[in-house]
Amino acid sequence: MxxxxxxxxxxxxxxxxxxxxxxxxxxxxxxxxxxxxxxxxxxxxxxxxxxxxxxFESKEDLALTVATSALRERANLFERAIRFKGKSRERARAIGFACCHFMVAYPDFFNIEMTMKSQSFWEKASEKRRMENSMQGGRTFRAMLEVVHHGFESGDLPRAHISAEHIALAMASVTMGSHIMSQIPEMRLLAGIDDSILIVRQNQDVLLDGFKWNSLFADYDYASTDRRIQQEIFPEAAWLKSA
Amino acid sequence: MxxxxxxxxxxxxxxxxxxxxxxxxxxxxxxxxxxxxxxxxxxxxxxxxxxxxxxFESKEDLALTVATSALRERANLFERAIRFKGKSRERARAIGFACCHFMVAYPDFFNIEMTMKSQSFWEKASEKRRMENSMQGGRTFRAMLEVVHHGFESGDLPRAHISAEHIALAMASVTMGSHIMSQIPEMRLLAGIDDSILIVRQNQDVLLDGFKWNSLFADYDYASTDRRIQQEIFPEAAWLKSA
DNA sequence: AAAAAATTTGACTAACGGTCAATTTATGAC
DNA sequence: GTCATAAATTGACCGTTAGTCAAATTTTTT
The missing domain is CATH 1.10.10.60 (Homeodomain-like)
Structure with missing residues (x-):
């Protein structure tokens, strides 16, 4: 350089x-x-x-920039995750792992992200910052897409009537939704939650099962995959508990 | 009286x-x-x-009250939905239907709900209003729980290692997450979405498939169930399209 | 009808996002 | 080194808004 x-x-x-x-x-x-x-x-x-x-042209513009810097880190994690050597379903799990790792590493960042999704937030930010955010969002989405396509090509994931993009969207949706719901104190009480991460991962898993992703191996030992993901890709993730 | x-x-x-x-x-x-x-x-x-x-003791207190009044209507819809006469999986679908019906009837309400979930919203509202909100939240949750238990008891839904509460939570999570994600303009572009409702219902369905809920009937004709739900329970719902 | 109690008001405060004329600092010609 | 010009920086100021409370108004009681 x-x-x-x-x-x-x-x-x-x-x-x-x-x-x-x-x-x-x-x-x-x-x-x-x-x-x-x-x-x-x-x-x-x-x-x-x-x-x-x-x-920065407004408070929102600045907050969006902060959010984008965090999203960049998440995209980095995603791109690391998909380097995992394994079956497509395992790589999908690695992305779920990355997502949870991010949640643990920046527990308060989620609130900022939520603020951004509601409100008339975006229109108060500059075009430039919105673009930067979209770029990083695109990176995370492409990472997910790559794994979905791997699933299709390997035959682990049936090509049903649902497109790869919709499957990636569903993965993101269930993760975000589970994260939100499992953070709400009232919900934690109603559903008896003590570990949000576990809920998020469980729901990710159920969704992938719903797509029949590698469903041939229903009894597959995901715990050992998790350990491999942690050791090989995210050695800094110390939160993994044996479920 | x-x-x-x-x-x-x-x-x-x-x-x-x-x-x-x-x-x-x-x-x-x-x-x-x-x-x-x-x-x-x-x-x-x-x-x-x-x-x-x-x-009202603050702006948040008032907004929470408005939100609770809407949540009450949603709970009403849920309780109507579970009166659907049919298999448990169909009744679960009726709840999904109710949820989407609410989305269509009050499209802007979702933003208020999001504002409430983020921020230091709750602590600025009064105990009384928070309680009222919890009550209505409890009603929606119990409606979902009832259907899950019906699933267990009828044998349509395998009693795996996941509790009824966690399954209900997952249903709520995937709905909320899908709603959020499919509203984001960038996502709509990336994933090629034109009808959010379709995405939400599709993802609900995939999740229930993941729970192996009535999976014996993979080719079941949901379109006709939907028509029955609409006619018998929600005659006012005009948004249903044949998918 | 007057006094007392209850209710309602809207001017006021504090805080905050955002602006811009005035001030300070840096530059470069001589 | 000095001075004029340009560039960078400032913080007092503005408009808006959630929230308060002493004063005004209305209702009830005597």
Missing amino acids: PVPTLSRKDRERIAREQLIVEHARRLLLSQGFQGFSLDDLAKSIEYSKGTIYLH | PVPTLSRKDRERIAREQLIVEHARRLLLSQGFQGFSLDDLAKSIEYSKGTIYLH
Whole structure:
């Protein structure tokens, strides 16, 4: 890699933007989107509020940038996950693993993501930041798609009337939905939940069963696959419990 | 029913609270939680803002009340759905139908529900309103549970290692998750979605297949069941399309 | 009809996202 | 080194809004 062609000014600008995003991330995660104020952020980064607005055109724009940086990390995890050497169903499981790993690593990030999905959030963010977010979203989706196609091609996943894209969407849906529902205190009570992760993975599994993904091996030992996924792909994931 | 023992004052109070909730609902649905202001609401109901605060202790408290009133309607739909005479899997499908019917009837309500799930929403609402909401949530959950138990007892749904509560939770999760994901414009593009309802119902179905719910009849004609559900239980649901 | 109690009000406060004229800092010509 | 010009930075200020409460109004009681 050659010496960067960026001027000192450009480098300073980038460094400051990073500073803003880092502090914003901290404040967002600890106080939520409504909770954190740009005045606090300005004080925290030791620049004025006006300076923040030289980088971001609204609070939402900034929050979206933070969210995108987290989504990028998730996409990284997904792309690591699909490198798992194994049957397609196992690779799908590796993606589920990655998803849960992300949940554990950034437990509070989910609230930010939720805020973004509701509300008139997107229209207040800049086109540029929306694009960046879409890019990272696309990466996660493509990772899932690749595994689905592997399932099709290997014959482990029957080509029913449902498209690969819809199957990937369903995987994402059941994960997000299970995550949300299993976080609601009332639900935890009603359904007797103590470990959200277990619920999420269980539901992912049931869904894949529903697609008849590799259903020939109903008694397959997923616990050992999990151990392999953890050891080979996510050695830093210490949360895995033997179910 | 005897003549109500409520005083004129009490009746007036209740009527006014209803008035507030109705107008709040309209404004909430059209403008979202952030969008609608209590000053607008006060003007709309022709009372002062102070009066609103005699009924609700915060904006969140009011929004939660609106949400609960909608949840009550959903619970009503669920309880109607489980009256469907048929196999357990068909009754489960009737609940899915009810859920989608609610989505269609109150398309904007979902955003309010999302706002409630994120944020520090709950702690700003009063204990009383939270309780009322839990009550209605409990009704929907019990409706699902009843159908799951019917599945167990009839033998249509294998008693695997998963509890009835977890199965009900999974049904709710896949519905909510699919709804969220299929509403995201980017996702609609990536996965080529034009009808969210179809996606939600498809995913519900795949999940139930995953639980091996009545899987003996893989080729069962669900379209005709749907028609029966619509005719017998939800004659007002005009959205059903032949898939 | 007057006093007391209950109800209702809307001006006011504090907080926050966002703006921009004024100030400070950096640059470069001489 | 000095000064003029340009660029970068600031924070006082604005409009909006959730929430409060002393004052005004209405109702009830005596």
